[in-house]
Every structure is written in structure tokens, then in C-alpha cells.
Amino acid sequence: MNRLKCLCALCLGLVLAGCAHGVGRLLPYESWRLGFLAPNYMEVWIETADAVDIQGHVFRRAMSGVAAIRTPPHFKGGPVGWPANPSWGAGKDVHGADLPRLIYVRWQSLVEPQTYEAYVEIPEVTRQLMIKGEMAYCGARNKWLTDYRNALTIGLAPGGIAKAWIMGPCLPPVEVSRVQGSVVRVGPYDGTSGGEHRPLTETSKAYIEKFGIPYGSW
Template sequence: MNKYLLITLCLLVSSCSTEPQQLDEWRVSTMAPKYYSAYVDILLITGEKKQGGWRGMVTKYTKFSKHPNSWEGRERYSSGYSIQSTELPGLLYIRWHSLANKKTYNKTIKVSEDIRNKMREYHDIRCGYYDLLLPYKNNILLGLAPDGMISVFLNGGCFDNELQFKVQAVEYKVVDDFVYPELSEEAQAYVDEHGVPTGIW
């Protein structure tokens, strides 16, 4: 084959590149303990350069962990906000309503340079049924506990939750006529029996 034609083909086909693709899409997702529904209404994200940011409402109800007293489970991507940018987050602001105890919390969370470095680190790893290359830990997962504790995890398509740190949110005063959505019958029955524990998440 003509060497110039080969060079042209290599430029067109990404598999010929020896350099890993730069991380240019990432997510901020949320999860609540099973039965302890969280209603997230505000998510603000400031870029690491602090010159701009993104705003999005995550969802009415977050995804649940596998067990009420833990953060096990892989349900994390469909309850998130996707950002297409090579700039990574510097600050996150989140406000959510805990339906189990009818409280509202808010918190500004600083994303450290260490976490951003972990997000940018390339891993030559494939997984899943289609053996896809998913080389980045590109999802920041916020575990929202009903006592206001936030567990900040890092994960990705081929990576399980890795706890980075925990931070306590503060209670937010809602307007007097605010009506909290009802829990499902199953969740309400569980909360009625077990209550809303604190300090276990």
C-alpha cells in the first residue's frame, strides 16, 4: 500500500492514534438510600477556571441505592446532569428535599484538584457486554442522605463507587406553603417502621 495513502487512513481512523482521547464529557449524578427519596431541584456547577458554569435540574426523584443503609448499587447515570466540556468542575451547589423527614438541605461542595486529576487519568480498561473502552472515572456521584449528609463518590462506566469525602449540608428554610411530595406506599411503610436514622450513611 502506498505509504501516503496509509498515513491518510491513519489520520482518519481513530484507532491509529497512539494518544488517548482527552476527557471531554462528564457527569454529576445523585443517589438516595433506598426508600428515602430525595427530590433535587437545583444543581449549579462552576467550572474549575471559575469563569463560567452550568445549571441543571437533575430530576424529580433520584435513583436509589440497593439497600436502605448503604450506597451499594450501580444506578447512577440516569439520575445525572451531563456536561460536554474539557473543563472540569470547581464547585457544585445542590439543593434537595428529603421526603422521608420533610426537610430541605443545601450545600456548596468544592471539587479538589486531586479529584479532577483522578477524572483526567486515562485507564486502558474495557467492560460490559459489548466490551466498550470506558477509560475515565468521569462521574461525580452525590449520595444524598435524609439527615443532610452528602457522600461524594467518583465512578465511571467501568469503575465502582470510590468515596472521596463526606460533607454535612445545612437545612434550608422553604416557604411556609411548600408541600412535600408523598413517598410511595412501600417507602412510607418502611420509614414508619424504621424511622429516619442519622449518622449511618
């Protein structure tokens, strides 16, 4: 209930702020994408990811479920740190939304296990970059074209770390922010599962038992 009140209060503030800025902008693309990823073996389950745009519109469960992750066999992949060029992650297009202003995400970190929540604010400078067209060479099409950073990707790591980037199909990623989330005291699924998290796969479980969790690397 406290989280719901907090989100509602934030949304009200965003609506008022949106009114102060006038009418919304026309995006140079149909929609922007919200995606999630996790470090190798550090499995997560996204209970909900809610998006709030600059007009104060709330898109509940804009994304949920698994985040993009690699779990190579025989421990042939390290989870330390974030890649220089992160993938778009597992995600969906947020249709009907203006530019994002806030992302609320609640997720289960299965390797600990622990449930976290975080508020990722998208600053104005980032939104300006999302609608700025840039010339880029697109290898997939073998030509130069005007591209946009219309994908917002959030990495979720043990300890409640959430790190965000924006990127485009042919443009390099730009870091948005790094947020320290907080523990959800009632546990997974808003306390309705009796404290039971989703199960960890055997591959990730074996990695954790052998190498542990590299806290502080994200």
C-alpha cells in the first residue's frame, strides 16, 4: 500500500509538471522500447515494470517476466561488471506513450534470493537524446542513415542495482543512471507467496556455489 501511494504521488507530480511544460511532443518514431538484462548467471524475475511518460500517463506492467541473460555451460562466462555494449535486453515496445520520465521496477534476484524495487528517473537531457536523429552507419543495411536512440534498457543485478542506458539500432549506448534499489520487506509477489521466490536454474546455482556473487562489480 505504501508503494502504491508513493507511485500515485509521483504520478500526480509528473502530471502537474507535464502541464507546466505544455503539450506533448510528437515522437520521430512510433514507440520506444523498454528492455531488461542481467549479468551472466545472475538470474532475475521481473514482477512488474511500470512506465510513466512526460504527460503523467502510467503504463502498468509495460514489461514483466524474464530478463535477457546468458548462462554458458562449464562456467564459461563471467558476470563481473556490465558489457561495454549491452544488448537491448528482453522487452517490449511501449505503445501510445510519450517520452519516458520514470520507470518503476520490482524484481526477484533469484541468486540471493531477494526481492527489490527501484525508481529509475529519466532526466530531460536523456529525453532530448532520444529524439535527436544522428547519422550512423548501419551494418545490417550496409548504408548510412538517420537513427534514434529509441530503446531504454535497464540492467538488474544482485544487491538491488539497476543501471539504465538508451541506445538505437545503429547507435552506441549512452548511460542514463545507476540506481540503488531497496528491499521489498513483504517479500516476493507482494507477500502472497509465503516468502517463496522463483527457482534458480541448475546452471546458475552451480556457478553461485562455486564462485559466489561478485557484489560491488556492477
